[in-house]
Amino acid sequence: MRSGAAPAAPPYPLSGGRQMTAVTTDTPVRLTDSTKFRAWAEAVAIPVGALVVSALIFSIFLIFLGKSPVDYFQLLWKGGFGTSFSIQNTLQRAAPLILCGLAFAIPAQIGLTMIGAEGALVLGGFSAAAIAIPLVTGGVPVVLAMPIMALCAMAVGGAWIAIVGWLRHARGVNETISSLLMTYIAIAIMNFFVEGALRDPGSANKPSTMPIGKDYMVGYIPGTDIHWGLVAGIVLAIALQILMTRTTFGFAARVTGGNARAALAQGLPVGRLMVACTAIAGACAGLAGYYEVAAIHGQANASLVAGYGFTGILISFLARHNPIMILPVAVMFGAIEASGGLIQRRMDMPDATALVLQGIIFVVLLTSETLYGRFAIFQQKAGAERT
Numbered sequence: 001m002r003s004g005a006a007p008a009a010p011p012y013p014l015s016g017g018r019q020m021t022a023v024t025t026d027t028p029v030r031l032t033d034s035t036k037f038r039a040w041a042e043a044v045a046i047p048v049g050a051l052v053v054s055a056l057i058f059s060i061f062l063i064f065l066g067k068s069p070v071d072y073f074q075l076l077w078k079g080g081f082g083t084s085f086s087i088q089n090t091l092q093r094a095a096p097l098i099l100c101g102l103a104f105a106i107p108a109q110i111g112l113t114m115i116g117a118e119g120a121l122v123l124g125g126f127s128a129a130a131i132a133i134p135l136v137t138g139g140v141p142v143v144l145a146m147p148i149m150a151l152c153a154m155a156v157g158g159a160w161i162a163i164v165g166w167l168r169h170a171r172g173v174n175e176t177i178s179s180l181l182m183t184y185i186a187i188a189i190m191n192f193f194v195e196g197a198l199r200d201p202g203s204a205n206k207p208s209t210m211p212i213g214k215d216y217m218v219g220y221i222p223g224t225d226i227h228w229g230l231v232a233g234i235v236l237a238i239a240l241q242i243l244m245t246r247t248t249f250g251f252a253a254r255v256t257g258g259n260a261r262a263a264l265a266q267g268l269p270v271g272r273l274m275v276a277c278t279a280i281a282g283a284c285a286g287l288a289g290y291y292e293v294a295a296i297h298g299q300a301n302a303s304l305v306a307g308y309g310f311t312g313i314l315i316s317f318l319a320r321h322n323p324i325m326i327l328p329v330a331v332m333f334g335a336i337e338a339s340g341g342l343i344q345r346r347m348d349m350p351d352a353t354a355l356v357l358q359g360i361i362f363v364v365l366l367t368s369e370t371l372y373g374r375f376a377i378f379q380q381k382a383g384a385e386r387t
Contacts (some may be wrong), residue, residue, distance in 0.1 A: 042378035047318050050368040054361040061356065067347055079342035080335025088225045094334030095226075096121070098233030099288035100312025101319065101326040102240060103161075103281040107175070108321040109244055110277045111257040112168065116161055116179030117285040118309025119186030124157035124286025125293045126190040129300035130198060132212040132293075142215055149216075150290045157286020158279040160186065165278030169271035175278075187305055194300060208301035218295035229291030234327060236284060241323040253277055285309060314362045333358070 059069035080090045103117035128149040135145040164182065167173040193199075195207045218227050244250035253273050256263040264270045288308060297303050315333055319325035336358065340351045373379070 038378045042372065042375070043320050045378075046368050046371055047320065047365065050365045051318075051361065053368075054357070054364045057360050057364065058357050061360075065349075067349065071347060072343065075343045075346055076336065076339045079339025085225075086335075086338060089338040090331060090334040091226050091230055092334075093337045094330045095229035095233050096288040096292060096306075096308040097311055097315055097330040097333055098230070098237060098326055099284045099291075100308045101315035101330055102233075102236060102312075102323055103285040103288075103309070104313050104316040105319070105321040105323055105326060106240060106244070106281045106284070107165070107277050108316060109250075109257050110253045110273060111260060112165070112274065112278065113176045114161065114164060114179045114278060114281055115176055115310070115313055116164060116183045116186075117281065117288075117312050118305070118307065119179070119183030120157035120161050120282040120285035121289040121292070121309050122183075122190050122304045123160050123186040123289070124153035124282075125289025125304045126193070126209075126300040127156040127286070128153040128290040129209040129212065129293045130193070132216060133198070133210050136210070136213055136216060145216055146218070146294065149212075149294060150287065153286040153290035153293075154283040155286070157289065158281075158283035161282025161285070162275050162279040165274040165276075166271075169274045183309070190300065190304065191302070194302075200299070203299075203301070206301055208299040211299045212294065213298075216294065217298060218291060227291060227295035229288070229295055232287060232291070233330075236287075237323040237327055240280070244323065249273075249276075285312075311358065314358060314365070317362070317365050 055073070059072075062069045062072055079086055081087055100117045100121065103120065104114060107114035131152045132145065132149055135148060140148075160182065161179065164175050164179045167178050168175045191207075194209055198209050199207050200210045218229070220227055221231065244253065252263070252268050255266075256268060256270050256273050260270055289304060292304055292306075292308075293300055311333055315326055315329045319329045336354050340354045343349055343353065344351055
């Protein structure tokens with residue numbers, strides 16, 4: 001490099017392909033309530049429209065199979081919200097979906113498309129089950145063992161995904177590809193130990209780690225059959241919303257997501273922000289893995305690979321990467337999964353039908369991303385907000 005020459009800028013993503021263009025003007029621009037309402041209305045109307053279009057396309061698919069779309073959606077509602085049991089089943093399934101949605105949303109706000117939550121969930125759950133073995137056999141009190149298991153799961157999940165952020169910052173490795181590949185590595189690591197050194201001799205048909213025991217399982221919210229993972233997800237969603245919208249860290253992360261090179265030029269620690277956001281994402285997914293082990297399965301096995309991490313991507317997109325909006329969207333997808341058994345019995349359709357619906361929603365939702373800024377009703381008239 002020539003002496004005095006400027007170093008090459010690192011290959012940072014510009015918010016998933018979007019680039020913030022600097023606008024210079026001598027006239028200041030202020031946002032009025034009308035402008036904010038239009039932006040909010042657009043952010044709600046387009047995803048809702050995508051859901052309606054997805055339902056229409058899926059209805060055509062059902063008609064082609066000789067099934068009634070009306071019956072399907074009635075059973076979906078009944079299986080998800082029709083009874084007290086259905087509602088609790090839906091909320092139970094929504095808990096890991098909330099955490100995995102957050103695992104995609106936080107890196108997305110800094111401009112990273114990180115799809116490795118499934119791997120962090122699996123590795124976090126396995127780590128919690130593995131650390132539980134000496135804790136349970138050693139008779140460590142439950143009040144100490146459970147926090148240790150949860151912290152271990154979050155630390156392992158956070159460290160695993162933080163590698164993705166570091167690779168993006170330091171080596172320019174595409175985070176989408178690296179996080180996806182690391183998911184398969186994480187699953188392979190779990191299988192290696194579960195089928196080998198840490199396999200419980202009593203798990204003949206399905207290789208698993210040693211059961212953590214009933215005393216070390218996470219209990220239910222009083223008066224319900226919903227484990228405390230739902231509460232953890234809600235608290236984390238609120239905390240991360242505050243972090244990303246009401247703190248200097250969140251402001252710096254969102255500035256970096258708008259234009260990483262501009263943020264770097266302003267002296268923001270772009271690399272540390274990337275690693276921190278991916279670590280937070282991995283910790284959320286790792287916590288989901290902990291609750292899958294300590295509240296559902298009681299041990300680590302292949303059941304941890306349930307696809308929650310990939311469904312979380314769709315949830316985050318539909319919620320526009322807003323931590324608070326992830327909550328209702330996750331409940332909706334929890335209802336889709338909870339109704340699968342009822343639909344299978346009543347309509348003689350496979351459980352995988354729900355995956356077809358989710359796939360259609362994902363494709364339509366991605367297509368709808370091109371519609372932002374194209375409807376005049378959501379745009380402020382030129383010059384109307386200048387002072």
